[in-house]
Amino acid sequence: MRARIVARSLEAGFHAAAIAPAPESGSEGERLLRERFLAFIAQGRGAEMHYLQRADEQGNMLRTSIHTAFPWARSVVLCAFNYNAAASRSIDPAGKSEGWIARYAWSGDGEKATDYHNVLLAKLRAVEQTIQDAAPGVQTRSYVDTGPLVERHFAQLAGLGWIGKNTCVMSQELGSWLLLGVIVTSLEVQSGAVLGPAADRCGSCTRCIDACPTDALIAPRQMDAGRCIAYLTIEKKGSIPEEMRAPMGRQIFGCDICQDVCPWNRKSPVGGDEGMHARDELINPSLHWIAEMGNAEFRAHFRGSPLERTGRKRLHRNTAIAMGNSGDVTFLPKLKEWAAGDDVVLAETATWAIAEIQRKSSEGLLC
Structure with a gap:
């Protein structure tokens, strides 16, 4: 099943894919995520992004535990898209009259502008359909930066990369120019289906x-x-x-x-492809x-x-x-x-x- 999901992800246009288990409710992993997220919010580091504090009827913030929003969740499929372009960097010399737009927002399809949310969600739906076809009755939810979960946390658990000192997901093969799509599923993770957390390779670099x-x-x-x-x-x-x-x-x-x-x-x-x-x-x-x-x-x-x-x-x-x-x-x-x-x-x-x-x-x- 893992091989089928990864193959379909690459076929759909993603550049890497992996699976992470959903931490069990009450586990040490879930506790650590909750404490870190609540500290982030309590210290005001979320600024005016109040959507990060969305909560259920009991007042539990959705992003503190995957089980708060998805009680049925057992695994998360992570699909990574490399959006690096063969172009200059923001730190390269530039004219005084030139500004800078973040690399991920350069995307287009011919003369038409595109938004990675829409482009990647279409790819993700194809992967989601493969999961549903292979396991009838499975529950799934697909998101590209819009779901009530901390994507990079699961990307690290899945082995896609480590969280760098710049807070981005870092891949030894792809770097950090990555956009993530996630599929939350009710599928139990079998032994051998998970690569395991990626090793931190930032070293002493700051x-x-x-x-x-x-x-x-x-x-x-x-x-x-x-x-x-x-x-x-x-x-x-x-x-x-x-x-x-x-x-x-x-x-x-x-x-x-x-x-x-x-x-x-x-x-x-x-990276990139048609539409990006x-x-x-x-x-x-x-x-x-x-x-x-x-x-x-x-x-x-x-x-x-x-x-x-x-x-x-x-x-x-x-x-x-x-x-x-x-x-x-x-x-x-x-x-x-x-x-x-x-x-x-x-x-x-x-x-x-x-x-x-x-x-x-x-x-x-x-x-």
């Missing part, structure tokens, strides 16, 4: 922690999401705290820095181009992509910060237009950016 501009990686494998650039540019609503703006650099949607500096990604193979090809215009995109987008152009370029959920207003807020950090005086006309506009958040952010450019100009920091 490059990801040292490179994080906002100090979001507060310790190995511990993140304060409220300081993470990915959270700030994608999830955070309203104004971004002023002390976080300069460290954001040119990032306008997501952040790849902690993965770009990782030695395990130096030889990460190029990199769109050239999103690699080091022009901030001028992004800034001039109206609603119609934004929809034309980003409908059906991860950027659609963040929306044009927040993307422009992020772009204003990148403009201010660039010190490029050619951005001043657009920033002044935004500063005089009706969008309160964008106006405040643009005013900050104008002051940053003027400060750098007066201090002779412009090239």
